Amino acid sequence: MIPEAKGRKALLLLLLLFGFGCTTSFLSEPRDRIAVSDGWLAMGTFFEADLRVRPDEAGLAAAWLEWARLEIARLEKVYSRYDADSAISRLNRELARDDVALTEARLDPELESIFVSALEVWDASGGAFDITIGPLVDVWTDAALEAEWPSVESLERAKRHVGSEGLLLRGAGELGLAIGGMRIDLDGVSKGAVLDRLRERLELDLPDAAVLLSFGQSSIFAVGDPGGGGWQLVVRSRDSSGRNLAIVRLRDRALSVSSSVGSVREIAGERVSHIIDPRTGNTIEGIVEAIVVADRAVIADGWSTALLVVGANRAALRLAEKAGVEVNISESSGRSVISEGWADAVSVFAVPR
Secondary structure (H helix, E strand, O other): OOOOOOOOOOOOEEEEEOOOOOOOOOOOOOOEEEEEEEEEOOEEEEEEEEEEEEEHHHHHHHHHHHHHHHHHHHHHHHHHHOOOOHHHHHHHHHHHOOOOOEEEEEHHHHHHHHHHHHHHHHHHHOOOOOOOOHHHHHHHHHHHHOOOOOOHHHHHHHOOOHHHHHEEEEEEOEEEEEOOOOOOOOOHHHHHHHHHHHHHHOOOOHHEEEEEEEOOOOOEEOOOOOOOOOOEEEEEOOOOOOEEEEEEEEOEEEEEEEEEOOOOOOOEEEEEOEOOOOOOOOEOOOEEEEEEEEEEEEEHHHHHHOOOOOOOOHHHHHHHHOOOEEEEEEOOOOEEEOOOOHHHOOOOOOOOO
């Protein structure tokens, strides 16, 4: 697993039929609703928000969008490993110190919250998702730059510094560390965490609004019903076929889409996936695409990444059922699996091939 950031977590094309990104059309658009929308670059991608509100709420919607712009920027200063001054970058510098044996650290409230969610997915997925994967990412990145396969020794050395079992959350912002030399990468869950925060504020400011929030067409939160039947979305494969993977209706739930198609590297003339299994240190083979629906966006994001590693099999369905998420996973081999509650969760329609 490589968490998402600037193309490293490949995205499936998700066409919003009932929202921003194309002509808006509703089965029965309420006459008392107007659209207030905006979008801007944020967190290495494009954030969009489409709010359907009463005319007398237009001012509140505009104010919420301005608050959202500032809040996303604030949280990016917490989560982004590309910002040297961010909270996670400061923590990683502490973790990288070799002059002392670091056994504990302090976490900002936002970091502590996202760590809790990330460790929930790590535990439930059997380690298929792991925010401590940074050392393995470095090994494979260096291998691609040098055009040489990484040695077994280099992978083993990196693996000694990977493992969320080494992160001990003690509460009140206290983090215990049982493994040295770790590097935390929150890219796979940070956008979902931000969407969850935005939704919390929406419930206070605009409790009756229908809202569709999206980061880069991979992390989605649909709130309310814009006109009957929820927000309708078409999820398309990122592979060369561009085929439809699912048509869904979403209401008051998060959807995350991940694909192993994307930043494929070449090492010694062979194409290598950018997705790493943190349990083995090896990259995955073939194309895997995963769609996850969950109550929280941070959980949906973590699971869609984890399932690229697990693959389309019964084990994935067992894990998803236990975690309470609905999944739709397909592989280039033609194998696909769908969780038992998927249809009820998203009202899936027949998809033409």
